[in-house]
Amino acid sequence: MELSGRGWALDRGQLFEAALRLLARGEPVPPERLAEAVGWPVKTVRAALEEDPAVEWDEAGRLIGWGLTLRPTPFRIAWEGRSLWTWCALDTLLFPLCLAQEARVEASCARTGQPIGFTISPAGIREIEPAESVLVLAAPGPGAGIRAAFCQRTVFLASPALFQPGLWDPVLALLSLPEAFQLAQRIMPYLRWEGGIGCCVAVPGPDL
Helix, strand or coil: CEEEECCEEEEHHHHHHHHHHHHCCCCCECHHHHHHHHCCCHHHHHHHHHCCCCCEECCCCCEEEECEECCCCCCEEEECCEEEEECCHHHHHHHHHHHCCCEEEEEECCCCCCEEEEEEECCEEEEEECCCCEEEEECCCCCCCHHHHCHHHCEEECCHHHCCCCCCCCEEEEEEHHHHHHHHHHHHHHHHHHCCCCHHHHCCCCCC
8 A cells, every 4th residue: 555645655564664663662653753764754654644543642642552562462572671562463473573583472362361472583483382372363354443353353272172163253264373473474574565454454365
């Protein structure tokens, strides 16, 4: 997607990746700083962000969440001594790949609340606890914004035995975490190209 004005063409994927890198520093991002990072006018950048109602702002008008967020969610991700959070389970695998970072992820089972953790880097996923943990990959569906339509339904379970049809329908797949890592590798380039409305833009169809 491109946003045009006065001869400028702002690629949404470029904007999303720049926002991701700035948010990964663990501090609110003024629109002016993001505009400087992508080389576009502040007004154009702000308009692009305001198109997405899920984008999070603080009281000072600074960006604090766009997939990766400074506000706590059930999906905590830590790197370089900083703790951040993501909107959905799949984001915890995608963002370390986008940023070429090793990260420790701490989440909980959506059915039991049991802690789930793993370490992820571009080289792979390891230290999965519990080892049989799975990711429920929801199909993007109708809802009040991307977080209700996809993010809140794409979750971790401590075991595939805990999956219950109907709770997260429609569901595309139930994936082991190594399988989820492979999926993240496949769709990460599309997130970069088409980003800005969440990882669901890159989620493949039912055939995966």
